[in-house]
Amino acid sequence: MGPLLGLIPIHVMQYVIGVLLILFGMRWLRKAILRSVGVVALHDEERAFAEETEESQRRARDQRADYLAGIAAFKAVLLEGVEVVFIVIAVGTAHQMTGYAALGALAAAILVLAVGFALRRPLSQVPENALKFVVGLMLTAFGVFWTGEGIGVEWPGADLSLIGIFLFFTAVALALVRVLKRSAAIDQAEVAR
Amino acid sequence: MNMLRLAFREIVGMFVDDGALALQSLLLIAVVTIAVEVLAAPSGWAGAALIGGCAAILASSVYRAARRR
Numbered sequence: 001m002g003p004l005l006g007l008i009p010i011h012v013m014q015y016v017i018g019v020l021l022i023l024f025g026m027r028w029l030r031k032a033i034l035r036s037v038g039v040v041a042l043h044d045e046e047r048a049f050a051e052e053t054e055e056s057q058r059r060a061r062d063q064r065a066d067y068l069a070g071i072a073a074f075k076a077v078l079l080e081g082v083e084v085v086f087i088v089i090a091v092g093t094a095h096q097m098t099g100y101a102a103l104g105a106l107a108a109a110i111l112v113l114a115v116g117f118a119l120r121r122p123l124s125q126v127p128e129n130a131l132k133f134v135v136g137l138m139l140t141a142f143g144v145f146w147t148g149e150g151i152g153v154e155w156p157g158a159d160l161s162l163i164g165i166f167l168f169f170t171a172v173a174l175a176l177v178r179v180l181k182r183s184a185a186i187d188q189a190e191v192a193r
Numbered sequence: 194m195n196m197l198r199l200a201f202r203e204i205v206g207m208f209v210d211d212g213a214l215a216l217q218s219l220l221l222i223a224v225v226t227i228a229v230e231v232l233a234a235p236s237g238w239a240g241a242a243l244i245g246g247c248a249a250i251l252a253s254s255v256y257r258a259a260r261r262r
Contacts, residue, residue: 015226022218026251027210033255040258140251144243147222151229153240165244172248180259 015150017089018143025139032133033173037180084109137173141166214254221246 034040088101145162148155155161225242228234 019219019222022222022247023215026214026218026247026254030211030214030251030254030258033251034258037259140247144247148240148243151226151239152236153229153243154236155240156237168244169248172251176252176255180255183259 011150011152013089013150014146018146018148018150021139021143022147023143025136025141025143027136028132029136029140029169029173032129032136033176033180035129036133036177037184039180133173137166137169140169211254211258213257214250217250217253218247221250 031040084105088105089098141162144165145155157164221243225234225239225246228242229236229239
C-alpha cells in the first residue's frame with residue numbers, strides 16, 4: 001500500500017488522518033479522564049482475562065468452539081492490526097517515511113512480545129489508565145496538528161508546536177480531573193449531611 | 194456476514210464512543226475547514242479554533258458523563 005499512499009496529496013492524507021486521530025484520541029482521553037475521577041471503573045486486566053477465559057470455556061461447551069474461537073481471533077487481530085496500520089500511516093506520511101514507520105512498528109511488536117513474555121506478572125501491575133491518558137493526549141495533539149496542516153494552518157514553530165498543543169491538552173485534561181474530583185467530593189459531603 | 198458486521202461495528206467503535214463528542218468534533222472541523230477554504234479565514238484563527246474547540250468539546254462531554262452518574 002506504500003506506493004499507492006504516495007499518490008495521494010500529502011495535505012489530503014494529513015487532513016483525513018488528522019480527523020480520524022482527533023476522533024480516536026478524544027475518545028481515549030475522555031475515557032481516561034472519566035476513569036481517573038471514578039465515573040468509569042478502572043480496567044482490570046487480570047479480571048478481564050479471567051472473564052474472557054470463563055466466557056470462552058462456557059462457549060466451548062456449546063459445540064461452536066471453532067467458530068467462536070475464529071471470531072474471537074479474527075476480531076482481536078483485525079482490531080489491533082487496524083490500530084497499528086492506522087498509527088503507522090499517521091506517523092509515516094508526515095515526511096514520506098511509511099517504510100521506516102512500519103519497520104518501527106515491527107521492531108516494537110518483537111520487543112513487546114519479548115518484554116511481555118519476560119515480565120508478564122509485573123506488567124499486570126502497570127497503571128493502565130495512566131498509559132491510556134498519555135496516548136489519548138498524544139493522539140489528540142497529533143490529530144489537531146495534522147488537521148490544521150491539512151487545511152494550511154501555519155503553526156508557530158512548525159513541528160515544535162506539537163509540544164505546545166500536547167502541553168495545552170495535558171493542562172486541560174488535568175484541570176478537568178481536578179475539578180470533577182472536587183465536585184464529586186462536594187456532592188459526597190452534601191449527601192453525608 | 195455476522196462476522197463482517199461485528200468487525201465493522203468494532204472499527205466504528207474505535208472512533209465513536211460518545212456520539213455527541215464525535216458529532217461535535219466533526220462539526221467543529223467542518224466549520225474550521227469551510228472558514229479557511231471558502232471564507233479565507235486567517236491561519237492563526239483556524240489553529241486556535243481547532244485547539245480551543247476540541248478542548249471545549251472534550252470538557253462538555255466529560256461533564257455530561259460525570260453528571261449522568
